[in-house]
Amino acid sequence: LDLLARENLPSIAIVPTFYLKVLAEMDLIIDLGGYLPSKLKKDIPEKFWDSVTVNGKIYGLPFIYTFPVFFINQNIIQSRGIPYTEEPANWDQIFNTLKRIKETTDKYGVYIPTESLYDYIEYVESYTDKRVYFKDRIDISSDSAIEAMDVLQKAIYELRYMPEKLTPEEAQNMFFSGKLAIILSDASNLVNFKSTIPYILGVWPLPFGKNTRPMLIGTSFVIINSSKRYENESYKVLEYLLKYENILRWYTHTGAPPIRNSIKESLELLVFYEENPNHLIITNEAEKADVFNPDFDYISYNKIVKKAIEEIIINEKSASLIMKKAQSELEALQK
Known part of the structure; x- marks a missing residue:
């Protein structure tokens, strides 16, 4: 600090x-x-x-x-006939939108940050509708949590929906310049984004199911x-x-x-x-949101999870191997 x-x-x-x-x-x-x-x-x-x-x-x-939301370049979405005013109910709808953007434009579809433990929790719980965060611990080695990271890795390197190896600041610059259709970013950036971009800005909340909800x-x-x-x-x-x-x-x-x-x-x-x-x-x-208020040592947990995410997203390592190893390190902190 x-x-x-x-x-x-x-x-x-x-x-x-x-x-x-x-x-x-x-x-x-x-x-x-x-x-x-x-x-x-x-x-x-x-x-x-x-x-x-x-x-x-x-x-x-x-x-x-605050919490992350999708900011939408409505000019890109609307010009392709995608119903930008409708909030996606699930990730299938989001990926259908990304597929359409890829097929009809030369833009990247989305940027999803995984810079911190909190970023990771919000994305994975939204995608899986299963809890990975508990007040005294996190579980990042379940099959569904690993699948969520596999999907994100695939979206970057195989499907090319998401630009690779960007910092959030670099992704914001892509969004501001109109080269990126959707960016997941902090809700408190709304006014800054609106005053910076030359096109119509929309907002979609992350979709959550029956078992999860957003966290502030x-x-x-x-x-x-x-x-x-x-x-x-x-x-x-x-x-x-x-x-x-x-x-x-x-x-x-x-x-x-x-x-x-x-x-x-x-x-x-x-x-x-x-x-x-x-x-x-x-x-x-x-x-609808809970407040993120962990009992565990966030600084130490964040360091372990952030390193694991970098191995998967930046170095293209196996999500299963990396997350199981990281889970063991997290559990060692609890002893």
Whole structure:
């Protein structure tokens, strides 16, 4: 963590919620429970507070929670007669769309990032409709999970639906230039994408079945453990950021779904949705979502899974062999 490596720590920071446990254990952040008014606690659903709570203490103020969605170049899709306004119900429909793009254009069909454990979980659980993430562990060696990686590898190197060996930033540039029809990316990129591209932008949620659902990944404000004076000044910054107009702006100026009940029910946001339907698609999907809040050591797990994914997606190694080996390494961490 960059935060841990600095000698002069900031007084306030925004960090992913799954890092709070290690920061709290190192006594780098303070318990915010005494600072937070009861009205605010009631305004934010319990699942978000759970994600910033360590050993019964609230160490973070829930901020931006988001998840991946498909961003669509509607100009490419519509020109090929593909019903771009209809959200795909399953991956068969997605692959039929990719096949049609490949047959009728010189564009790549899709980019699906697998840069992190979280990316992997969202893709695999959507594709298989089977859980791989459990609060205290993950299972990446099941037949269905291995099949999902085989399918992704095939989509890149055999079917040529997806460009090979690209970073998410390089894929975004392809999407912006019109060389890529669909990109799976963070919902909070919506406004940035819309302001950058010269064509009509659409949004499709990842399809999930009866057994799985999307997961929100969160960030939170934390106050660094320092002198009391700096703690008080930091909380004044939080008070400013918590003002209604500032909170509303975080959602309308990004694409991340709102988490506060008062914001979700506001007239301003309802009017905004009428003029910006892509935001409403994201918000409606977020209402179905759980919050990613693992009990395991995310940093260590992520390192193992990311290395395994690189072997499969970049080096074209066997998904079965690589994932079973990685599963053994994950299980060793639990002992």
